[in-house]
Amino acid sequence: MRLRQIEVFYAIYSAGSISKAGELLGVSQPAISKVLRHTEDTLGYQLFERTAKGLVPTREATDLFEGAARVFNEVNRFRARAAGTKLGTDKPLRVALAPSIGLSAGPRAVANFAQKFKDMSIEIETFHFDEAVNALRTEQTDIAIAYQPYPREGMRIIPITTAKFVCVTPRGHWLNKPGQITARDLAGESVIYLNVDAPLGHLLSSHLENVSDLQQSRRIVVNTYYIAKMLVASGAGIAIVDEYAARGPSSGDVDIYEFAENIGLSVGAIVRENYNISVSERAFLDALTLELRRISG
Numbered sequence: 001m002r003l004r005q006i007e008v009f010y011a012i013y014s015a016g017s018i019s020k021a022g023e024l025l026g027v028s029q030p031a032i033s034k035v036l037r038h039t040e041d042t043l044g045y046q047l048f049e050r051t052a053k054g055l056v057p058t059r060e061a062t063d064l065f066e067g068a069a070r071v072f073n074e075v076n077r078f079r080a081r082a083a084g085t086k087l088g089t090d091k092p093l094r095v096a097l098a099p100s101i102g103l104s105a106g107p108r109a110v111a112n113f114a115q116k117f118k119d120m121s122i123e124i125e126t127f128h129f130d131e132a133v134n135a136l137r138t139e140q141t142d143i144a145i146a147y148q149p150y151p152r153e154g155m156r157i158i159p160i161t162t163a164k165f166v167c168v169t170p171r172g173h174w175l176n177k178p179g180q181i182t183a184r185d186l187a188g189e190s191v192i193y194l195n196v197d198a199p200l201g202h203l204l205s206s207h208l209e210n211v212s213d214l215q216q217s218r219r220i221v222v223n224t225y226y227i228a229k230m231l232v233a234s235g236a237g238i239a240i241v242d243e244y245a246a247r248g249p250s251s252g253d254v255d256i257y258e259f260a261e262n263i264g265l266s267v268g269a270i271v272r273e274n275y276n277i278s279v280s281e282r283a284f285l286d287a288l289t290l291e292l293r294r295i296s297g
Contacts, residue, residue: 005039010072013065092121096144100225102126104248105291113287148199149268158269161292166246167257169238180258190237192220192228
């Protein structure tokens with residue numbers, strides 16, 4: 001028996017009639033009858049007896065049904081797996097996000113993605129850069145979203161978008177400042193920095209070191225820009241942070257100024273070198289990109 005014949009036989013046996021089998025398979029009654037006749041001719045015996053009450057399975061049909069059910073179930077599983085592989089829904093979406101992205105653009109991007117891929121499991125974590133790379137190496141995650149990603153052995157970068165630094169101050173700290181400030185405006189201020197071991201912290205510190213005569217009253221060093229922002233909101237100082245951290249939750253507690261210094265800032269996805277992005281993973285990256293751009297305006 002061919003696969004189509006098994007499928008038709010299973011449908012007739014399960015539904016109890018040719019018309020209902022046709023409805024299950026989405027084909028016409030004459031087409032079902034034709035396949036059944038051809039199957040019985042090929043086998044050399046009847047599978048169903050035609051009675052006044054409808055079709056009655058023969059003993060031979062009953063003997064065959066269990067095997068047909070196993071084949072039919074395996075075919076359905078194969079079809080579901082094939083469809084899932086195309087959409088990437090046969091395995092969970094596993095993404096590691098930089099903390100400020102995870103707390104700003106991340107939630108809405110995940111929500112929008114989940115609306116489209118309703119049957120897909122999602123695993124989201126937040127990691128700093130080195131932690132994210134280690135998670136990729138140990139296959140704890142499949143994609144890591146990072147600032148200033150740079151090539152590591154066995155990894156490749158997928159560019160996503162660009163971002164910029166902004167200055168955050170306690171509400172009302174500067175009453176007469178224009179909407180844009182320069183590095184020299186930081187002179188005499190208590191400045192909160194990101195640790196130089198982080199890519200953004202290193203990038204900003206390297207730039208500010210080149211500004212002569214820049215003296216701050218105090219330096220506070222943190223590991224996460226969201227901590228820096230909360231310290232700013234508490235009056236501990238001012239900070240230069242990425243725009244996603246600044247414009248995320250609780251942005252009403254601080255004032256945000258454009259930072260005039262020309263510092264290039266990139267956002268990208270890191271994946272293992274030979275890792276192929278699935279359709280669903282690409283859809284998530286697209287959703288995240290849209291949300292990041294919405295925040296940056």
